[in-house]
Amino acid sequence: MNIQKNVNLQPYLTLQTIAYADYFSTFQNISELIELLNFAKSQDLQVFFLGEGANTFCKSNFQGIVLKNDTKGVSIIRETNEYIYFQVASGENWHDFVMHTVSKNLFGLENLAFIPGSIGASPIQNINAYGFQMSDICTDVQVLDLETFEESTLENEDCKFKYRSSIFKNEARNKYFIASVTFKLSKINHINIDYGNTYGSVKQVLLEAGKDLSKLTSLDIAESIIRLRTKKLPDLNLTPNAGSIFVNVFCDKNEKERIETIEAKLREENPSLSKCEFYTENDNLYKIPAGWLVEAAGYKGKWFGNVGVSEKHALILVTNGKATGLELYDLVEKIQNSVYEMFGIRLEAEQNII
Numbered sequence: 001m002n003i004q005k006n007v008n009l010q011p012y013l014t015l016q017t018i019a020y021a022d023y024f025s026t027f028q029n030i031s032e033l034i035e036l037l038n039f040a041k042s043q044d045l046q047v048f049f050l051g052e053g054a055n056t057f058c059k060s061n062f063q064g065i066v067l068k069n070d071t072k073g074v075s076i077i078r079e080t081n082e083y084i085y086f087q088v089a090s091g092e093n094w095h096d097f098v099m100h101t102v103s104k105n106l107f108g109l110e111n112l113a114f115i116p117g118s119i120g121a122s123p124i125q126n127i128n129a130y131g132f133q134m135s136d137i138c139t140d141v142q143v144l145d146l147e148t149f150e151e152s153t154l155e156n157e158d159c160k161f162k163y164r165s166s167i168f169k170n171e172a173r174n175k176y177f178i179a180s181v182t183f184k185l186s187k188i189n190h191i192n193i194d195y196g197n198t199y200g201s202v203k204q205v206l207l208e209a210g211k212d213l214s215k216l217t218s219l220d221i222a223e224s225i226i227r228l229r230t231k232k233l234p235d236l237n238l239t240p241n242a243g244s245i246f247v248n249v250f251c252d253k254n255e256k257e258r259i260e261t262i263e264a265k266l267r268e269e270n271p272s273l274s275k276c277e278f279y280t281e282n283d284n285l286y287k288i289p290a291g292w293l294v295e296a297a298g299y300k301g302k303w304f305g306n307v308g309v310s311e312k313h314a315l316i317l318v319t320n321g322k323a324t325g326l327e328l329y330d331l332v333e334k335i336q337n338s339v340y341e342m343f344g345i346r347l348e349a350e351q352n353i354i
Contacts, residue, residue, distance in 0.1 A: 090120025
């Protein structure tokens with residue numbers, strides 16, 4: 001058990017915010033984890049799990065122990081004529097696993113390519129992009145109870161998946177460690193290329209690349225997603241960020257019409273403001289892009305000291321690598337308050353703020 005004291009978490013966070021943890025350690029299997037959890041109990045320490053650090057920042061120094069998940073393993077546990085079932089350790093990189101499956105022309109994860117983070121974070125957030133969500137192909141999640149150290153399996157329905165949410169984010173928060181996730185991938189072509197927005201559609205990118213839409217592979221689609229995301233997202237190697245900072249908003253028809261009235265007035269005052277594209281979920285449910293709300297509030301491309309909002313996409317907060325978590329937290333609150341004052345909508349932060 002190698003436990004370090006007073007460790008700067010900056011190298012482990014994609015936002016590269018500066019914050020120190022009282023204790024820090026890594027683990028590669030459940031046995032090592034239980035040993036570390038027993039240490040934490042003996043010292044009465046708060047525990048925080050860290051994966052790829054792509055969905056986390058600390059608004060102050062962490063008074064407890066941070067445990068970095070380095071568990072690895074990808075295995076096929078079942079195969080039929082139509083499907084292959086993979087069990088994947090929670091410490092594996094999400095994008096690497098997606099590319100592993102599309103390299104075999106398996107379908108189900110291709111629209112979720114190029115999302116930063118670990119496998120273990122995927123069920124917590126129920127990650128969602130380009131018309132797909134993780135829960136569409138997750139059959140079950142293997143967990144460790146943090147109190148009893150009992151291992152068990154939660155079936156898909158037990159996880160209470162919703163849009164960008166799950167039981168792990170709500171009533172079971174801090175109850176379980178996610179050990180691995182099982183995915184059901186199809187050998188048969190089940191594609192969705194119609195999803196798109198002002199940054200372009202998946203279908204458009206495929207056509208521009210000269211692809212025959214009747215003969216698409218899952219790799220073709222994943223590569224188109226990567227091109228789309230590269231176009232609208234800042235390069236993580238050049239600009240510290242953590243992807244989307246806020247969750248999109250859902251509203252009914254009356255609320256949609258109210259927002260459209262505000263939008264019309266704003267576009268009269270500022271013709272360069274992009275048009276809000278409401279996504280229709282059903283006859284009386286619409287999704288408002290949170291990024292548009294942030295842009296309309298005037299934050300896109302603006303910097304506030306060491307933190308700012310990406311000029312590529314208003315949903316992405318960025319830093320210069322010198323920011324504290326408190327600086328970033330203050331900007332999150334500033335944006336939330338501005339959007340609420342302008343639209344009467346309280347944006348929900350997607351990031352894990354500790």
